[in-house]
Amino acid sequence: MRKLPDVASIPLAGNPDAGANSGINQLKGHRSARHDSAHLHVTGKATYIDDRPEMADQLHAGFGLSTQASAEIVSIDLDEVRDSPGVVAVITIDDIPGHKDIGPVFPGDMLLADGKVDYVGQPVFAVAAISHRLAREAATKARIEYRPLDKILGVDRAMEQSSFVRPDHTMKKGDADTAIARAPGQVSGEMTNGGQEHFYLEGQIASVIPLEDGQLHVYTSSQHPSEVQKLVAEVINVPLSKVVADVRRMGGGFGGKETQAAAPACIAAVLAVKTGKPVKFRVERQQDMISTGKRHPFRHRYQVGFEQDGLLAGVDIEVAGDAGHSPDLTDAIVDRAMFHSDNAYYLNNARVKGYRCRTNTASNTAFRGFGGPQGMLVIERIMDDVARATGQDPLDVRLKNLYGIGDRNTTHYHQKVEHNVLHELIGRLEKSSDYRERRKAITAFNDSSPVLKKGLALTPVKFGISFTARHLNQAGALAHVYTDGSIQINHGGTEMGQGLYTKVAQIVANEFGVSLDQVQVTSTRTDKVPNTSPTAASSGADLNGKAAQDACRKIRNRLTRFAAEHYQVPEDKVVFDNNSVVIDGKPMPFSEFVQIAYLNRISMSSNGFYSTPEIHYDRETASGRPFYYFACGASVSEVTVDTLTGEYKVERVDILHDVGRSLNPAIDRGQIEGGFIQGMGWMTTEELVWDDNGRLLSNNPATYKIPSIEDMPPVFNVELFEQANPEHTIYHSKAVGEPPFMLGMSVWAAIRDAVSSLSGYQVNPNINVPATTERVLKAINELKYHGVTKPEHEGQEVMANVD
Incomplete structure (x- = not known):
């Protein structure tokens, strides 16, 4: 047998997950594989949303931002915006057909301002034009009159005013007050930490394509495609099944695209529905920094x-x-x-x-x-x-x-x-x-x-x-084995440069005993794996790797049972290794074996699922x-x-x-x-x-x-x-x-x-x-x-x- 290439293997020697006859490569040690998109990153060939070819009649979105931290909107005059060169549509809160609040957990995040503004940089209206430049220039021509209201800036002021978004919470063990009072030494103090800008290389961006029968295809730079799907559907007032959110890669996320990627996608969707044309919304770097949140101070x-x-x-x-x-x-x-x-x-x-x-x-x-x-x-x-x-x-x-x-x-x-x-x-x-x-x-x-x-x-x-949040500790995957022996895997995790796709591909390759170049990880899409959790909390590989493994093992178990019956051998005599299926000690190329399985009508597609056990908090x-x-x-x-x-x-x-x-x-x-x-x-x-x-x-x-x-x-x-x-x-x-x-x-x-x-x-x-x-x-x-x-x-x- 020929050796499996180094890039295909990961640590599995004596793997406790695997039974003695599981068919997994029993390889010693562990090896590194390059990032699946490394060659595309360094050559500039990796396709991000802004690299996608322009579609016929595609429009570009821009928005007008608040200049006040806390104010009532007295009047909005958008006539000059509408009359600007290249402008096709302008929307305000009144033009949103469905939900106007896109708060991810609790309400409070209006897609566009509704009668008042709560921070400098809050979107007040949006515009669609035939070019990005014309959309941005048009947005500067709005005339908005404000009546300033009291504002709260900084934690100290908020604490003084009892200004909170949610109730406080306390964790305790033992008797802290008594222990501190009786201790021979005491220290007390106060300190602050500032926020932090995510500063991803690719800013917030989305591209929405209207399809037949009211469907939308949403290309989004998001860590949470299912949330984008849900919010877009709610904003334009259609079932979730009408919306597909699609993420091939992000140019960085760091958490900044877990919830806040939804707003550009929703604005582009409203404009796409209103105009019947594809709409791309690429947020300028400075506007991105002004309008989106940071790490919490x-x-x-x-x-x-x-x-x-x-x-x-x-x-x-x-x-x-x-x-x-x-x-x-x-x-x-x-x-x-x-x-x-x-x-x-x-x-x-x-x-x-x-x-x-x-x-x-x-x-x-x-x-x-x-x-x-x-x-x-x-x-x-x-x-x-x-x-x-x-x-x-x-x-x-x-x-x-x-x-x-x-x-x-x-x-x-x-x-x-x-x-x-x-x-x-x-x-x-x-x-x-x-x-x-x-x-x-x-x-x-x-x-x-x-x-x-x-x-x-x-x-x-x-x-x-x-x-x-306990319910987020779940993931799904979808695996296909094709008749030439190549394998395609789709899962709910998103790739933002951290190498998740590479790790999942290694897991799939290892489960089937094939080389890494036999495995293709496809874009995260809500029509392939539904109800996905965000790629966050360091859980991307834990959750999606397990889900992919589950999908692969379902297929592999079918193939093992087929091989045992077809060749009249015990199941423990069927091993997947080195791009081969070894049946009673005799190797057969993996591609040849799956062709035989196909001709015998064996399903070589399966979904997978995983949920983290044992976790809870009261x-x-x-x-x-x-x-x-x-x-x-x-x-x-x-x-x-x-x-x-x-x-x-x-x-x-x-x-x-x-x-x-x-x-x-x-x-x-x-x-x-x-x-x-x-x-x-x-x-x-x-x-x-x-x-x-x-x-x-x-x-x-x-x-x-x-x-x-x-x-x-x-x-x-x-x-x-x-x-x-x-x-x-x-x-x-x-x-x-x-x-x-x-x-x-x-x-x-x-x-x-x-x-x-x-x-x-x-x-x-x-x-x-x-x-x-x-x-x-x-x-x-x-x-x-x-x-x-x-x-x-x-x-x-x-x-x-x-x-």
Whole structure:
């Protein structure tokens, strides 16, 4: 038998999922395969929505945006818009035939403004013209008169006004108040984190083609095709069966296309129905940044009691997320921030309360980590605070408080942390990164260097994997085996550059024992796999990989039974391997075998389905098992800070990340590296700025700085912590999309460590996120010239002496 090409295989040796005679390739180790579209990406041949050929009579959409943060619309004069060159149609809220509110979970997201506006950049009307340029120019000619209303900007103002989009929620365990009061040491403080722009390469875009009998084909750059299908159908008032949402690929998503891709698709659909012509809506970058939501800014407050050795006795944490003007996904995002307020640490007595604040900005939405990063920030700050108060290395305080020491395994939402790899993983990274030796060298350097100061930090990540909305933890797939032996697979997951299609193709190839080039993954379409969940929550491969496996095994089992009956052999003598079907030890080419099966009328098509088991959460009791398992990791970052300017450089990063049995090590490594850099950007340079009227000022690449190649650490070591996931995931892998993002926290902690050296490591500086050079310089000057006194607006920190 000839060897199966390297690109076709993934880790399956001794796979517990497979029976002894399952027919799966029993290959040792695991191998990487290139991204299925890599050659198209680098040659510019990958087809995105804007690359599709223009259709006959195709129109282009544009919209008019509000210039007020909160106002009543007194009058709208669109005559000049209608009379502009090339304009074919103009619509307002009154022209929408069906639902006018496209809120994904709760109402509050009007497709077009209805009598009032709630943020600067809210769509008020839309226009269709014969070109993109003419549509955009026409939209600028509207005359809208507003009557300003009171506006709320920022979490502090929302909390003062009790302005919320959803009720608050509390998780608790033990008696936090008593534990804090009785503890020999206390720390309290406040901090904030800013939002983050998704900054995908491909902006929001949709193309809608009207078909016969009232049907619509919607090409959408969306992480949630079924939601686009549903909302388009509701907006134009037709059954869902009349609408097909189609996603081949996105030029990035990061959560920004989970819910907010729906609006351009719905506007294009209304215009397409009104005109009877195809309509494409490509949102300009600046308009995209102004009109769509970001990562949620948060305000955090905390009070902590701790023992003499730094062990936490009790914590009281308050997190308040800035939802923007509507609920969108804020309820679940703040929940996840609350779930992750422990990060990797056991909270014996804890109360975590979360607020969902309504403000007059664009509705904030999903972003990689979905609230988890915001929740983790506060406990990582607490670890550093306790370390400074007790005179210890911050790593030692972190190690003492990790889950898994004795019976310290239950979270503040009463889920047991099982299969804990934190101690082994951190121990291995501590050694491989030479943390202790470097800590000594850095301390000595700081003692002798009056201007440049170095900082070092090791921070862990424990991230729960599953949608916290239980019903979303499901996926479907559709597999076809053709008579030439080629295989086509369709599933509910979407491809946004993360390599999901490649991983699913590898799974399919492995199930049938064929090479990867025999498998074709087709566009995600709602007419092939219905009722799909969004590709989010790091669950794309977990859910869709399992669904694809289920579809393949149904077909393979039919083929196995046929082979056993046709050739009069036991089923355990039929094995699929090396592009062959081995029947009683005799190989037959897979293509030849499926031709025989076809002639014998064996079905070679099947759907597949998977739903995550064992997960649940009771909001009334604030307890349950919201996560199927935890993915862990840790990073060590070293920085150098210039105390005269506040500028800093990340010198070295070491990462060890938990991937289970990796489906594709090359893709997983890319996700870890990219996630870390994106997290580092949020922690350091990506600053959103609004003026006093609620207008976004950082609305283009010149005013909003994502990390560039020059920001990459010159030493960047990434290793995979490979240990089979004990839970029954696909081939015992672990999700790798979101958890690496939070590894970027080590950069922020290292910056604060460097600045803390100015106080002899006695005080933690107040440096909110992002830690821009201005904020770093301000913290430096406070320690240099003002001792440990903190301005009130930066938050207060009180440390009691440890007896």
